[in-house]
Amino acid sequence: xxxxxxxxxxxxxxxxxxxxxxxxxxxxxxxxxxxxxxxxxxxxxxxxxxxxxxxxxxxxxxxxxxxxxxxxxxxxxxxxxxxxxxxxxxxxxxxxxxxxxxxxxxxxxxxxxxxxxxxxxxxxxxxxxxxxxxxxxxxxxxxxxxxxxxxxxxxxxxxxxxxxxxxxxxxxxxxxxxxxxxxxxxxxxxxxxxxxxxxxxxxxx
Numbered sequence: 443x444x445x446x447x448x449x450x451x452x453x454x455x456x457x458x459x460x461x462x463x464x465x466x467x468x469x470x471x472x473x474x475x476x477x478x479x480x481x482x483x484x485x486x487x488x489x490x491x492x493x494x495x496x497x498x499x500x501x502x503x504x505x506x507x508x509x510x511x512x513x514x515x516x517x518x519x520x521x522x523x524x525x526x527x528x529x530x531x532x533x534x535x536x537x538x539x540x541x542x543x544x545x546x547x548x549x550x551x552x553x554x555x556x557x558x559x560x561x562x563x564x565x566x567x568x569x570x571x572x573x574x575x576x577x578x579x580x581x582x583x584x585x586x587x588x589x590x591x592x593x594x595x596x597x598x599x600x601x602x603x604x605x606x607x608x609x610x611x612x613x614x615x616x617x618x619x620x621x622x623x624x625x626x627x628x629x630x631x632x633x634x635x636x637x638x639x640x641x642x643x644x645x646x647x
Contacts, residue, residue: 444468445498447488449475450647452550452608453513457495459604459643460517464524468497470646499523514546517601527601534597541588541595541602549585549606552578553613561616578613579620582627585610589626593633607634608644 446461446468448454461468473479473494480492489496489511497516502508510516518539521528529535556574559567585606588595595602610631614621621627634640 443500445471445500446646447471447473447485447494447496447498448647449473449494451475451494452612453493454495454647455608455644456513456605457497457516457520458646459608459640460520460527460601462639462643462646463604463637464520464526466520466524472647514542514605517542517605521601527599527604529596529598529600537596538600538602541600542605544581544584545602545605545609548581549609552581553609553617557612557616575617575620578617582610582613582620582624586624586626589630593630599634603634604640607631607640611635611644 444461444466446457448458448470449472458468458470473485475494479485480489480494485496486492488498488509491511493511495513495516496509496511497519499508499510499519510519518528528538552574556571556578559570559574563570585595594600595606610627614631635644
């Protein structure tokens with residue numbers, strides 16, 4: 443059994459989608475970041491970076507519970523643990539890993555910062571908003587071109603898609619204007635979002 447510490451953010455939804463896709467039993471433990479629950483000592487013992495998501499795998503090798511934080515690290519662990527959602531050959535692994543890292547280092551941070559400076563910051567800073575709008579738009583263009591010739595980011599559906607889908611959905615909900623000229627991403631969102639496990643996982647946090 444796996445304990446999933448999560449909340450209703452794109453990063454939180456990544457892991458519930460993966461667990462649903464993999465059919466791994468798990469317990470949901472909500473960490474309300476709006477109330478500061480991520481700073482409680484019991485959660486900091488699991489994730490010293492006080493962010494969600496995190497997991498504790500009570501069936502980890504060696505017989506001792508294993509705590510893992512950072513959504514990308516959790517996705518890689520779950521894929522390796524089950525032998526699913528990640529190719530076994532070196533070329534396939536590299537392809538999936540690069541798009542996973544593209545989400546971790548680009549898609550999430552840029553859309554997240556755009557959301558902060560546009561909607562959450564106490565003072566509107568035009569330079570910051572313009573910077574993150576341009577970078578989010580550029581990154582969406584990269585994804586749109588990649589998806590122009592394939593159904594998924596890599597050769598097959600993988601943890602790279604699971605990582606990217608919740609962020610694209612959040613981006614489209616908050617900034618629909620960024621998606622107006624895109625051709626492949628809307629079809630991709632429908633394709634991934636039609637998966638029953640994705641639908642269940644999106645509802646969990």
